Amino acid sequence: MKLIENIPDRKLLLFKSCMVSHEYPGVESATRYVFDRLGIDYLVNDEQSCCTGIGHYTDLFEGLTTAAIAARNFAVARRCGYPNITCLCSTCYAVNKEACELLNTNDEVRDKVNSVFREQGLDDLVYEKGDMNPRTNFYHAVEILLSKADRIREEKQLDFAGTRAAAHHACHYYKVKYLDVVGNPENPQLIDTIAAACGAFPVRWYEDRTLTCGMGFSQLHLNKNTSLQVTKTKLDSLQRAGVELMLHMCPNCHIQYDRYQPVIEREFGVEYDMVHMNIAQFVALSMGADPYKVCGFQTHSVPLEGFLEKAGII
Amino acid sequence: MMPLMPHVNGYDTPECKTLAETAKKSIRTPTSLGLDRCIQCGACTASCPAARFTDYNPRQLVKKVQENDRSVLESEMIWACFYCYSCNLRCPRNNSPVTIVQVLRQMAINEGIGLERLEYFMEIGEVLAENGASKVPGPGVRNMEKDLGEHWIGFKRNLESIRAELGLGPKDVRNTNGEVRAILEGTGYFEREKWIKGKLQEKRLHEFLNVRCEKNEDKSGEFGFETDREYPGQEAFIV
Numbered sequence A: 001m002k003l004i005e006n007i008p009d010r011k012l013l014l015f016k017s018c019m020v021s022h023e024y025p026g027v028e029s030a031t032r033y034v035f036d037r038l039g040i041d042y043l044v045n046d047e048q049s050c051c052t053g054i055g056h057y058t059d060l061f062e063g064l065t066t067a068a069i070a071a072r073n074f075a076v077a078r079r080c081g082y083p084n085i086t087c088l089c090s091t092c093y094a095v096n097k098e099a100c101e102l103l104n105t106n107d108e109v110r111d112k113v114n115s116v117f118r119e120q121g122l123d124d125l126v127y128e129k130g131d132m133n134p135r136t137n138f139y140h141a142v143e144i145l146l147s148k149a150d151r152i153r154e155e156k157q158l159d160f161a162g163t164r165a166a167a168h169h170a171c172h173y174y175k176v177k178y179l180d181v182v183g184n185p186e187n188p189q190l191i192d193t194i195a196a197a198c199g200a201f202p203v204r205w206y207e208d209r210t211l212t213c214g215m216g217f218s219q220l221h222l223n224k225n226t227s228l229q230v231t232k233t234k235l236d237s238l239q240r241a242g243v244e245l246m247l248h249m250c251p252n253c254h255i256q257y258d259r260y261q262p263v264i265e266r267e268f269g270v271e272y273d274m275v276h277m278n279i280a281q282f283v284a285l286s287m288g289a290d291p292y293k294v295c296g297f298q299t300h301s302v303p304l305e306g307f308l309e310k311a312g313i314i
Numbered sequence B: 001m002m003p004l005m006p007h008v009n010g011y012d013t014p015e016c017k018t019l020a021e022t023a024k025k026s027i028r029t030p031t032s033l034g035l036d037r038c039i040q041c042g043a044c045t046a047s048c049p050a051a052r053f054t055d056y057n058p059r060q061l062v063k064k065v066q067e068n069d070r071s072v073l074e075s076e077m078i079w080a081c082f083y084c085y086s087c088n089l090r091c092p093r094n095n096s097p098v099t100i101v102q103v104l105r106q107m108a109i110n111e112g113i114g115l116e117r118l119e120y121f122m123e124i125g126e127v128l129a130e131n132g133a134s135k136v137p138g139p140g141v142r143n144m145e146k147d148l149g150e151h152w153i154g155f156k157r158n159l160e161s162i163r164a165e166l167g168l169g170p171k172d173v174r175n176t177n178g179e180v181r182a183i184l185e186g187t188g189y190f191e192r193e194k195w196i197k198g199k200l201q202e203k204r205l206h207e208f209l210n211v212r213c214e215k216n217e218d219k220s221g222e223f224g225f226e227t228d229r230e231y232p233g234q235e236a237f238i239v
């Protein structure tokens, strides 16, 4: 288990995510806003590339390419002196952490990756065993927020008292490297605890809480009906639990729920009352951030205006 | 027969005598993989979203791998997994059906199975090489446009100005100095892409010719390659 007191607040490389950038850029700007307000020492580095996750989990990329791309990003992180890779996306988190473990433990793959670097004239990317530590150099932004829950409580300007909020913890955060989760991977409470610090009422348990979002990488695209059935199952359960706000920590889940909720309503003839946002957007809002200029809600599909009006924000 | 084109995924699918050995040696699975320790308890299947909504069954799949039943590679079943890792979390024996499925899919790919699925996502490779960032591939964008309609298309059109308003760079293009492309070249990823495309073309030509042969059974002179112009080719990608 990861201990909350060991979560760093210095030298964090805020790892850019392709799906955040293309779909919910407000997640990045809101995270930066909150990190700035909390005085966290972080850096965004444009030299960092994507983790390959989308290609890796659609079976297009093989393990060697994924490991080599990860090794390059580790070199970027070390070179700029911000070696604590802090992800906005749960898949970036899992891919990087696993690649680090592989590079440290599999000499053959590490040698192969390094020989690729040398052949391509990229000697400064060479990865030596132990250059990064899979347990102490990899974080999800939500862990950083959790470690600052007390500060968030002090900093909050708006109180979401009474807002019934439920968390969807992302599978690739707590089911891949399940021994390295803050808390119990059978019942992760990171988002709930942060939401409570913002004054919301966390609905800590609902049926199918640990069910996946349904995106399933290729499944949304190639088996859409099954994919949406999974998503619908969870939305149904949230509706029964009277949830108004669903909080996310991964752009893939966020797409699945926010973008496809209206599609499910149309295709399955149902109606839902909840709205969606990333936990960093929620924390930023509670600190008084602008819903459009910081949180970027204009890119969301399920309109948030009703929720913002009720909270007295607009 | 050894394939002419390297598959590049040799570390994902090390050649071994049995499926189980390949799965254990693959870099897709954890080194501690408890495949031999599986007690067929079914906790994986009970946790599995794919099992809940389809005929897929990870417990059974693990059994087939243990029995070295290579027919699993041809089974549609292996393509139903969500890669959600619920089975990975829940298995009491440290087995990991999800990562075994990843190995099986790579093995199936090597036999030319499932390539149409890869084609759907193929654009990601070139986009990553060029921009250092991934994106939803062209066919995915078209499907999302159909599903999500005007609002989504409209915001996509304004993405640059929205990003600027949020204090972010106008486009998600990373400054990788061509290093990502060099890496994809060095690992052989582009060879793999070429191999997949070639295989698909071969397959389609075959199917096409078969259809023509059936249609034109009584005619003569219609079998040649001149009919190639009717081959629709691969769907164009929208970038």
Ligand code: SF4
Residues within 6 Å of the ligand: B037, B038, B039, B040, B041, B042, B043, B044, B045, B058, B059, B062, B090, B091, B092, B093, B094, B095, B096, B097
């Ligand atoms: S949960 Fe593990 S031990 Fe049980 S059937 Fe599945 S793979 Fe086997």
Ligand code: SF4
Residues within 6 Å of the ligand: B044, B047, B048, B049, B050, B051, B058, B080, B081, B082, B083, B084, B085, B086, B087, B088, B097, B098
């Ligand atoms: S990862 Fe695949 S096999 Fe495992 S529970 Fe999820 S869908 Fe089922």
